Amino acid sequence: QSRTLTGKVTDQGTGQGLPGVTVIVKGTTIGTSSNSDGSFSLSGVPTEAKTLVFSYVGYASQERAIGSDSNFDLALAVDNKQLSEVVVTALGVERTRNSLPYSATNVEGSDVVKARNPNFINGLSGKVAGLQVRQSNTLGGSSNVVIRGTKSIGRSNQALFVVDGVPISNENTNTSDQRTGRGGYDYGNAAADINPDDIATTTVLKGAAATALYGSRAANGVIMITTKKGRQGLGVTVNTGATVGRIDKSTFIKHQTQYGGGYGRYYEDPSGFFLYRDVNGDGVDDLVVPTSEDASYGAPFDANKMVYQWDAFDAGNPNFGKARPWVAAENGADTFFQTALTTNNNVTIDGGTDRGYFKLGYTNIYDRGVLENSSISKNIINFAGSFNLTSKLSSSASVNFSKIDGKGRYGTGYSSTNQMTNFRQWWQTNVDMKEQRAAYFRNKQNNTWNYTDPDDLTPIYWNNPYWTRYENYEEDQRHRTFGNVSTTYKVADWLDIMGRVTMDSYDERQDERQAVGSTTNDGPDFYQRFNSTFREYNFDLFANINKQVTEDFSIRGVIGANMRRNFISNVRARTSGGLIIPGLYSLSNSKQLLSPPSERETRVGVDGIFANANLGFKEMIFLDLTARQDKSTTLPKENNTFFYPSAALGFVFSQLLQDTPWLSYGKIRGNYAEVGNDAPELSVYDIYNNQVDGQGNAITTFGGAPLFSVPSSRNNRALKPERTKSFEAGIEASFLKSRVGFDLTLYEQRSVDQIFSVDVSRATGYNGRFINAGEVRNRGIELTAFVTPVRTDNLNWTINANFTRNRNQVVSLFGDLDNILLANYQGGVTSNATVGQAYGTLRGADYVYDANGNKQITLVKNAAGLPTAAYYRQTASANNVIADPNPNWTGGLANTVGYKGVSLYFLLDVRSGGQVFSLDRFYGLATGMTDETTQNNELGNPSRSPIVRNADGSYAPSTGGVILSGTYAPGTTINGVDVSGQTNAIRTSNTNYGLYGYARNPAAGFVYDASYVKLREVSLSYALPKSLVDKVGAFKGVELSLIGRNLWILHKNLPDADPEEALSSGNLGQGYSSGAYPAVRTVGANLRLSF
Amino acid sequence: CVDSLDDYNIDTKNPTKVPASTLFSNAERNLGRTMASSSVNLNVFRLYVQYWAQTTYFDESIYDINTRAINTNFWSALYRDVLRDLQEAKTLASADILTSNKTKANQLAAIEVLEVYTWMTLVDTFGDIPYSQALNIDTPQPKYDDDAAIYADLATRLDRAIAALDASGDSFGDADLIYHGDVASWKMFANSLKLRMALTIADVDDAKARTMAQQAAPNVFTSNDDNAQLNFLSTSPSTNPVWEDLVQSGRKDYVGANTFINRLTSLNDPRLPVYFKMKPMTMTYVGGVYGTNNNYNSFSAPGAALEDPTLPGVLLSYTEVEFLLAEAAARTYSVGGTPASHYNAAVTASIQQWGGSAAQAAAYLAQPSVAYATAAGTYKQKIGNQKWIALYNQPVEAWKEYRRLDAPALVKPTQARTDLPLRFTYPVNEQNLNTANYTAAASAMGGDLVTSKVFWDRF
Incomplete structure (x- = not known):
């Protein structure tokens, strides 16, 4: 005599029916599998049968005593990756985890796509020990997939992907x-x-x-x-x-808002910061931003100063022929990004x-x-x-x-096709992004902020x-x-x-x-x-x-x-x-x-x-x-x-x-x-x-x-x-x-x-x-x-x-x-x-340190032998391990x-x-992009202000410039006195490539954790x-x-x-x-x- | 199965056999481009001798060699892209059974002359270099040879090449981008190179210099038409690299340096309007300050002649030969003529080479500040100052002659990272890949510093 047992198997997590669950009478070959909605019907079960076993790949098996019940609804829980888990091994051979004598990690498909990453490879990041996935932030960019480290010096170290063989x-x-x-x-x-x-x-x-x-x-x-x-x-x-x-704005540059375009004080107007051209034809020279210069070591912003900028030369621009207040851009580079x-x-x-x-x-x-x-x-x-x-x-x-x-x-x-190079390394902080956008869309021409010259409207370095x-x-x-x-x-x-x-x-x-x-x-x-x-x-x-x-x-x-x-x-x-x-x-x-x-x-x-x-x-x-x-x-x-x-x-x-x-x-x-x-x-x-x-x-x-x-x-x-x-x-x-x-x-x-x-x-x-x-x-x-x-x-x-x-x-x-x-x-x-x-490992030039770990300083002197600037000493060789x-x-x-x-x-x-070496910082600090390049010196004066000396050669209270921390290199003299090893006291100007970028620091200065x-x-x-x-x-x-x-x-x-x-x-x-x-x-x- | 796939590992898109002439042409092209280039990555000597100043990005003017690995690039270009191809051309030419022995001898001699030229350039730039063990892949770590010893060997090789050149025979024909196979011209070039070599060592071995100069003098260039130069074409990729940097790139990196323009101005030099443009919106020539930022529009840019894609790349010029003869005469070598006659011929040739007239040259030379008799200084200074002006289109030689003649007097800029370089430091990859030999060479040079001197640089 036999009887028929019925029931429904569901997923404990989702409550959905589980199709294909194996239902078997323990100790026999009598069994069936659940249908598409999870329900099953098992006939021919002997009356003496005691236990039903429910098993399904990826779920913990369950046993149920049969007793006098004939209807069995139960929920299977996802198995915790042990014992009975099936692992697909090389050539597609399926084996249970317990039989594997080597390391293999399973990641369920549903876990890979949990965050709906359009590139599934990135969905593996952080989920598997030994697997390092490094994602790129570019659209559709490649992901570096390396298992257990770099093995080959000159050949690929990328993992092999095998899809169903x-x-x-x-x-x-x-x-x-x-x-x-x-x-x-x-x-x-x-x-x-x-x-x-x-x-x-x-x-x-x-x-x-x-x-x-x-x-x-x-x-x-x-x-x-x-x-x-x-x-x-x-x-x-x-x-x-x-x-x-x-x-994520913490991963983008935040431009400083105090100084505008230019490299220093060596242009045409009396201040040296601007070109000096008679733009409006009134016979008086006007201030013009040096459009060719892709840096922000220029004039301090001053809303009362009227300056002709790139848009004043862009025919058809609403601002054509007009000077405008010299202020930081209202819409900075971060507005370049859309959703x-x-x-x-x-x-x-x-x-x-x-x-x-x-x-x-x-x-x-x-x-x-x-x-x-x-x-x-x-x-x-x-x-x-x-x-x-x-x-x-x-x-x-x-x-x-x-x-x-x-x-x-x-x-x-x-x-020049990478705007990030532009924004992070070579940019004028006075350039308004929305205005650049409007200028391009007005006539679909390359109306760039970076004209070769107000008299030559071809782009020089940047479009x-x-x-x-x-x-x-x-x-x-x-x-x-x-x-x-x-x-x-x-x-x-x-x-x-x-x-x-x-x-x-x-x-x-x-x-x-x-x-x-x-x-x-x-x-x-x-x-x-x-x-x-x-x-x-x-x-x-x-x-x-x-x-x-x-x-x-x-x-x-x-x-x-x-x-x-x-x-x-x-x-x-x-x-x-x-x-x-x-x-x-x-x-x-x-x-x-x-x-x-x-x-x-x-x-x-x-x-x-x-x-x-x-x-x-x-x-x-x-x-x-x-x-x-x-x-x-x-x-x-x-x-x-x-x-x-x-x-x-x-x-x-x-x-x-x-x-x-x-x-x-x-x-x-x-x-x-x-x-x-x-x-x-x-x-x-x-x-x-x-x-x-x-x-x-x-x-x-x-x-x-x-x-x-x-x-x-x-x-x-x-x-x-x-x-x-x-x-x-x-x-x-x-x-x-x-x-x-x-x-x-x-x-x-x-x-x-x-x-x-x-x-x-x-x-x-x-x-x-x-x-x-x-x-x-x-x-x-x-x-x-x-x-x-x-x-x-x-x-x-x-x-x-x-x-x-x-x-x-x-x-x-x-x-x-x-x-x-x-x-x-x-x-x-x-x-x-x-x-x-x-x-x-990365190699490059490094600082030279003294025995106490201080950076060594060398002096620049004028014709009279007086020190006019102090810079970090750099190794002559670019062969030092830096990262x-x-x-x-x-x-x-x-x-x-x-x-x-x-x-x-x-x-x-x-x-x-x-460690990572940042070329963005290498150049960007030299071109005055961030707040670090505009900070005040220890006297509370803007570091970019000129160095001012009293009549006796000492520094005036209003002086700009910075005293770099470090000690004088061996052989350094001031007024004929050997000062080697002493702490630097000479100010250095923070203009023309400043102090913080590549022009004054070796590559090692731009290595970060x-x-x-x-x-x-x-x-x-x-x-x-x-x-x-x-x-x-x-x-x-x-x-x-x-x-x-x-x-x-x-x-x-x-x-x-x-x-x-x-x-x-x-x-x-x-x-x-x-x-x-x-x-x-x-x-x-x-x-x-x-x- | 795999055993039947013998052709799988054969490159079906590249040849395994080529004519020797194709490698010779390639080496000539690379040599001509390297010597002419104005790239901040390769050839920065127009800056070192202060012909030009930089505008916005002035790192090379203050002698930053590392950031752009300029020394590595210059070294690799000459070893890998010139000498290795010449060596291969030599091997292939020797093995070519279809070429007559006479032609073959001329081909091998022409290759030899270019090799000597290139080796000299390497020695002049670095001092001790790998030579006897170089260009052999089975010796991946070649030892460095003493710079003076290399010169001595080169002199022997050059003599053999001169002897082998037979003007009645053929050479590479039109595959020879410099002389189109004209062997007589090669013979003049070889002798002119020998003259250059003689004067280069004159401060350290006067007797040998005298012998070599006197042997060479009768057979050197006699006019600007004889110049050893690569005639660039108007279309890519055969244009003059200076045009690529000044025009094609759209960049405005260079203006004339105040050092040079002030000198040209004070001497009323007729080459000034050729060498440079006037400062925009003015009728004057103004040089930028060497070694710092300069506003492009406030200064004189390099002249229109340099914006011509077909401006030749000069390896050795008649002008230079006359200056060498002037110096030889001043050193009392029997080369015919007087220091003044050769000096005048040199200056005249240079002015004419840049489109000036004989009358302009005569007027220029008549000035007391220019005339050989009355110009200031020793013979080295007189010649050095004028040679500096004349070598405007030969920046590598200009830097070498500045170091050798110690004229003109150049001052390093205040922001300079080092003293004015007297040589290049060795490439970083030599330090890494050829460490023991590098270390020995650095010590032999008195330290791998830009201030160590090449053997001929005695003063």
Whole structure:
């Protein structure tokens, strides 16, 4: 005799029905799964059955005694990431967490998109120990994603993204000029094309043991993305949301309001601050602002002083021909920013039967930046389906199509297209932003504040900021298709064989322009287009083995082969010598004969074979062994094969302590792995090439004579594979019914025989040559902990914290070389890899200190030998280590409080230590941009006032200037008396580049601590109670959330900027801030409907 | 599989074989541009000799070398973009079986002359430099050689090149951007370079200087038409870099320096209106104050001649040769003529080179302050002052001759970071990448300072 049990399973947090929950009679094979609204009906239950087990991936299983009940309504709680959690590992193999002998962190898709970040990568920041995500503040800018520190000296350190088995590169196509702060656009990284709403889970595989199966490209760790699968029945989910953003003013410059445009007192009028021209024709010279000067060391503001400014010369301007009071701008540079707007709409339809499932999604994300005329729109369609052809044979396919259209991405670095360079470094504080805007829109001409001269109205250094935005904008487009088809054949219960083809393909186009009438500082007007195609194909064939050999002993494994082929081809063409017809952006509109476009084509083929075995004993001891051999075309043929193994052991000690009630779970694990890597393409054979000019055009002829050159980097026919060796040990445990737990990992990775273009003395005739050399070591601690202080039916409060401390050291370089130069930046600053130091230390000129740590002072004397100024002494060499960009530690703290349908979540993201050099401060303090440059001296007089002396040479009470603190350098004399070591008493004028900027201080004076504490994400969501939803009828669930991102920087030490902001992703530009964009505070709302 | 993909790692867009002439042309272009440039990142010597003052951004005028890594850029341009390509051209030319031996010999000699020129420039700028072990990627840390020893070797090499040049044969033809393959011109250039080398070492080795000068003198340039110069073109990327900086960039970075303009004014120099424009809205020439801020419109800007994209980049000029002969004669070397006759010829050639007439030159030379007999100072000062004026379009040589002749008397600006540089400090990357050799060289130079002297700079 049997009976039928029914009921409904819901999510404890949202109250929504949970489809697909496995309901099984304990100890039997009698079971079913819940349907699309969570209800189930289980027939054929024997009367003697005692217990029902409800289990669902990602939720804590529950058991219910059957007794005499026949109706079971229950709510499942989200599992606290232990024990039964399923983790997707390399090659998509699903395993339970307890069987993993290495560190892997899962982040639920819903957690990634909690704050509705249009770039899902940024949604990982602060959530995973060992993962460092550094976001850019530019619209659509690239995010730097590094796991466990910088390993490779010269090659990419970006994590590999794998979406359902399809490897997706996180590289960007930014130029090296862009990455070293010399201008250009940040086109973002390609991994940002992934649809955030399609992500089911994200798994971060950190160490080499976890990633070894992916082969050489995974040496930097892998971020595995599993997209949502269709569920039984039919479901429709709609997400719609909008956010708005305003700049965080603590990360933007606040201009001083006391002095206006100019560099000092050396112009034409009697005061020296102004030009002196008879503008109104009355025969008397008038005061005119020196429009060509991009600094604010000019005349003190005085509302009674009438001055002709730029607008007086702008024909048609309401103020044309008129003088105006000399006052600070009413609408400063911060009014240049508009409100950012992002709309995010997504529809997903999914469904399935026991024969298969499908999923179809469409997402539109429209992102308008804080700069005018900037937008990125993403349209993403994704489809996935699987079908069980027979009980043994199943096939699946997925395809993602995305179209990204960008327009007016922000100019970066030191460039006339980056208004931040302008506002932060070179600006007149008397220029009113709204007036510049009106002047541009009046006739769409470049009516700039920065005329060469009142008699020459061409822009000298800076365009009207709105001209830059509306005329010199870029446009870009990327069409991308990625996906896979696969077939699995189940040979036996314990063996299936899968064949899979994956493809990632995109075509990209970037158009850049400089309109006729712009400043030609960076070269003549131009149109440039860049076309790039990217193809990657992977062919996989592997056998999956999963066998419970005896009751205690299980074996799982994979044996397989992979063929990968990459093709990249690009062309960059640019007009030469200017444009003929203004406003026409085509290559044929080149004033001079077009230089030949530069082309690059690379092909890479890698064949790999691999095997992996996981042996399990009593669900307690797990041993993983992997081996892989790769063969790559980028290496010399005789040296192109490399083999690497890994071994990992896990011990679930809680299995031995099952009668210890306070211990829910405990495991220790350790592993060792090696990963090999091939060479960058085209680094083996030597060629000749053409040099390029400052605009990137190839120089192919001089008159009729063809030109070729020896490339600046020398290739190497003797390259061999590079290797990363990694060791990891960890312990994880949870207590008190998994209310408290932690996961601690220690690791060390050594990357040896690195292939990079090592810098050599330029006296060799080269910048560098490709070699195998060098070792970089990363050691670190990762700690994740959680606690659930409250867990009741209605109230749930969880705190998750993570902490990462990575110590990076360059152990050796090449031969007895102890330093190589990674990049050269403006400001006399270089980025270096130095033996014994962390990667990427910055070098530059420094102060010279005396034995007591005081800065040494040198004197400037007049012809009579009297000191007229005192300046800090600087090192002659620019080779002093001045900054280390690597953080001491990073961490995140997330709080989730759920009460019935309401859930409040916030995330603090912390970085401690690391340093940043600010070119914005280097120049901006020299041009008198901020209050620091206008302060009073110790006598209470304006420091910018002239130095006034009494008849006896002593300083008058009214004197300006500043006495710099420090002691006289050795050998300093005053009136013939040696004053070395004494405290400085000589005043220095604070005019003409002042005292605080680069002109008077070495680069070391502009290095700041890069720590921050950010309130990164906040969300408050409310799921309508089921009772209410049911009344409406059509819906299965309604969830409304309010979200915020980057709402508050609780702590930072870099003045006027966001310490996280960087030029680009990648190895270059770390710890170097130039033309930095302010952080954007974003708030918004999202509505999620499921039908 | 991968083994069948042999061509995957071959660069399909760049050649693996090129004619030697393409590298020779490229090196000539790079050398000509480097010597002519007015970029604050590369060639700042118009400032160091106070021809020009800067307007708003005057860091280079007060000898800030580090911020823009000027020393690194100058060093790299000559080693990497000139000497390495010349070396490769030499290798390829030697291996070319289709070229006649006579032509090949001339090609190799022309390469040699340019190499000697470039090495001399490097020594003159830095002192001791990597030489015997340089340009070899298998010696990534080349030792530095003594500057005087390098000069001695260069003299031998130059003699061999002179002997090898055969005017009856061909050379690189139109791939030679300087002389279009005219071997006779190369021979004159080589001899003129030898004359320059002779006088450069005259203060330290008078006997050798005398021999070299006397050997070279009969075969040097005889008119402005013989000048070794790169004739820039009117279209990018073959324009004169000075035009790129003064005109194309739209910037107003330079005005004439008061030091130079005051001198030209006091001497009624007919080149003044060519060298500079009048101060805007006036009929006068006014120089900006060297080494501080200057308002562009209050001073005389560089003249229209410098705003011509086709202004030649001069490596060695007839004017310079006549000044060298004047000095040789003053040192009693038997080079024919008298100090005054060569001095007059030099000044006349310079004025004519800038479009002046013989009559203007004669009138100018007739002034007691200019005439060789009556001009103030020693022969070095007389020649030095006029040579300074004449080398306006050869800033690298002008700085060298200022240091060697100790004339004119230049005063460092009050805000100067260092004394007036007598050499460049070594590039930062030499300190990093070639540390032991760098350290040895710095100590041999008496410290890696801008005030350490190159071997020929005795006074």
